Amino acid sequence: MNTGKVTLVSAGPGDLDLLTFRAAKAIAAADVLLIDDLVNDEITTLKAAHARVIKVGKRGGCKSTPQAFIQRLMRRYALQGRHVVRIKGGDALLFGRAGEEIADLRSAGIDVDIVNGISSGFAAAAGLGVSLTHRDHCQGVIFVTAHLRDGSEPDWEKLAATGMTLAIYMGASRIEGISEALGKTLPVDTPAAVVQWAGTSREKRVCATLGEIAARAASENIASPAVILIGGAIGEGVAQLAARSESMCRLSA
Structure with a gap:
């Protein structure tokens, strides 16, 4: 089986009107969606019917999904040949721990795309x-x-x-x-x-x-x-x- 890929999608501050077209297209093409806690729940209306949704909440002062676990999920599904879309609030590259995720995925030989958004x-x-x-x-x-x-x-x-x-x-x-x-x-x-x-x-x-x-x-x-x-x-x-x-x-x- 061919290795899949991961797309880091920036969901913007919350209003779906502030999503980019590229973000919406990536979500529609996903096999697996890993969604941060602050992302608007309505974003799942843009996904394909077969796509699996996994919430991986991370908020200061609240119970959070461990970062290592999130990275394992991305690797696991991508190595199964799936297109994984990691949806982050705001812009993925600003205070979203994207650097750790990109390095981890590349070390596993997994391609990573990045979709910018509004912080x-x-x-x-x-x-x-x-x-x-x-x-x-x-x-x-x-x-x-x-x-x-x-x-x-x-x-x-x-x-x-x-x-x-x-x-x-x-x-x-x-x-x-x-x-x-x-x-x-x-x-x-x-x-x-x-x-x-x-x-x-x-x-x-x-x-x-x-x-x-x-x-x-x-x-x-x-x-x-x-x-x-x-x-x-x-x-x-x-x-x-x-x-x-x-x-x-x-x-x-």
Whole structure:
């Protein structure tokens, strides 16, 4: 039997309208679908009737499918000649442990295709109506996870000193400590936002200053999955949301 292949499909932030055509075609051609926890369940409506669906949930603070087990499943089915589609939330190449999976599959002689998608950081920015790289405010954006593999945190002071927009993933439970650490370098009135379930019908947004964002997020019960955005460019979105709110108030008066 010929060896099959694995396709790492990026499901985007949740809304099926944000899937790429290439992602939809890969899902329709799959024999086996391995689906992450944060992926919209409706994505299975795109599969072929014969395709097997296996949920392999992985979320911080929750019971998770071991990464080694997921990789064994991919190898097993691919070596049986199946087309395995590993569906990941957001973009597969951003904080999705794709590097480990690609290396493992290639070491077993299994071909790997990658389908890019929309990361939640971009979906959060779209919801706020901001450019993460607005040239009046910064020269770039840094996507960073709030905790490293060993449980430690990034050097927030060095990241703050870059002057870049910071898109912080997996940091909702640590937002108070993060904002305090960034506040050692950045002014406390630096614009900030937290967006939960970005790009979905459940999206919630909180905008404030760096000094206030943790308290505001707590008061609005913002929790994981959420993206934290920090930087001058985010102020554009805060201003637009405020103007929109004021306009709605005038219309309802």
